[in-house]
Amino acid sequence: MAGTINKEVCGYPLSIFFIVVNEFCERFSYYGMRAVLVLYFKYFLRWDDDLATSIYHTFVALCYLTPILGAIVADSWLGKFKTIIYLSIVYAIGQVAMAVSAIHDITDTDRDGTPDNMTFHVVLSMVGLFLIALGTGGIKPCVAAFGGDQFSDHQDRQRRTFFSVFYLCINGGSLLSTIITPILRAQDCGIHSQQKCYSLAFGVPAALMLVALVVFIVGSGMYYKAEPQGNIMLDVCKCIGFAIKNRYRHRSNQYPKRQHWMDWAEEKYDKLLIAQIKMVLKVLFLYIPLPMFWTLFDQKGSRWTLQATTMNGYFGSLVIQPDQMQTVNPILILTLVPIMDSVIYPLINKCGLNFTPLKRMTVGMLLAAIAFVCAALVQIEIDVSRKQLLYLFISSSHFYFFFLNLIFRKHCPPSHQHPRTDDITSKPQEGNNAIRFVNGMKTAVNVSIPAANFGLIEPFSYSNYSLIKNGKVTFTLWSGSQSCEYSTDFGFGSSYTFFIPSTLVFGPNCQESITAAEDIKPNSVHMALQIPQYFFITAGEVMFSVTGLEFSYSQAPSNMKAVLQAGWLFTVAIGNFIVLIVAELAKLPKQWAEYVLFASLLVAVCFIFSIMAYFYTYIDPAEIEAQFKKNVNEDDEDNKHKLQKTEVEMNKRDSIKCHDEDDKDKQTKM
């Protein structure tokens, strides 16, 4: 670092406090908004599942593609500080636009609780999402690199700790927001009519983004702000282009070979710039296999959550919803980062092992592969339990419908016999329970719960299945003016048929007469079995991602720090795309086989990466740059000397010439 830091606390520059708080608030804003986004698409904008999922993934991928833009602007033009400020404003405007787009009252002219001009809400939210992607992606590489810039060259250890704390803040923000925003969304709010409060769920992240901006500005006087060094990316592209062209022009054997193909740019470009480009290319080459890690990592939110929907989420009196299992990741990050930094790494060092950053990343990839093997084992357990349950269901349902038919033939006229065309044959999706009622009474019965209405069930008829969530549910049965309340507890993924007997007496004790037949048993494999796979993927993330973040900073030349951070984040974007492609292409019949496939792919990639890492030599960009500058200065000195010498000689020669000419003149005059 070229400048000096004014204030230090325990050996750390005070300025990084503002940077980590800014990152915490920004990640709260980003992950909080993301947590309710798909539900907003589905229930507020009324999109179908496919559209909602593809727009969601496109948005996430965009958020990790825009870092390239932010990095170019920061390194070449505005500098990191101004880029963070300007793009944070864009980001906050985007979040506010999202919050406004979710106020149904704005276009609810008939006051029935639904927006009347959906185009307004769709357009505003799409503009909002675009601004957010630009903002969050744009500032992400700058904030990390700007934090790294605050340390002096001799503060390597502190800078490593900074990147760990930085990662803790990311996950602290992510954890809190993914718990809080779904709660905010579940509230009812509105001016004319009450609806689920998406505007609050987006409004709080918007407020947090404003806080992030204010905190960052407050620290302004304390930052070290490296100056941008001109349009560096354009120079880099031109230099690479020239090297390729020049190499091609001199392809014949008569020209001596050069050590590196970039050396073919030496005729036209500065040696320092060529050396810096070589550093960046070496690291970017190493990044090629890395997206595979993110491909596995990002399936937490999709495949693993779907797996959780087929499991039992009762943890004592606490009920964990399938999508809430994802919070295990940030919780484990908050625990594992300090343990790794203060116990595991020092212990490995004490054992005399040189656990270099690239070795850590390799181990991180292997841990992610192990996580997927665990996921495959859990899947096999679920499949086995389902087979047993299905067998139980088929045999019991045959018996029970045989019995039902006997009763119905006896009691009801043929016109009243209801066909059993809608019998459920597979487990209900997303951990829901499929419930239906059979009315054995001679009068019609209406059955309802707060979330669903089974409708009027004719005498000796079945209702259709309704899907209801787990937990305690109270059904209200109405026949004329008489009612009966029936309460029961549901687990995950079960199916029940409730019988209303012909002898039902409405009143307080009516509950006892209603009987339930379990068509499909609730999920039996416990969600706790997913904890090992979460543990391994998160331990892998700590070794891979935290190290990768720091590695990308430490190996980047001074004028391309943000660009390499963006390159690192680009691997996350590619990983997301691979999930979409592989899931489409490899349609394996068994889910566990898909998990094993992904684990094997990562092991193969990890093997390639370890070979590449073996040949990588760590550099100190600052030292190399200083050496180059020294050489240039020495060259300048040499040149100056040479110039002075030449000038003196030239002057001497001139004066001799002058004397000669003077003499000649004198002679002619004479």
Ligand SMILES: C[C@H](N)C(=O)N1CCC[C@H]1C(=O)O
């Ligand atoms: C929430 C994750 N544990 C996490 O920290 N990240 C996932 C992608 C990179 C990183 C982030 O910066 O959000």
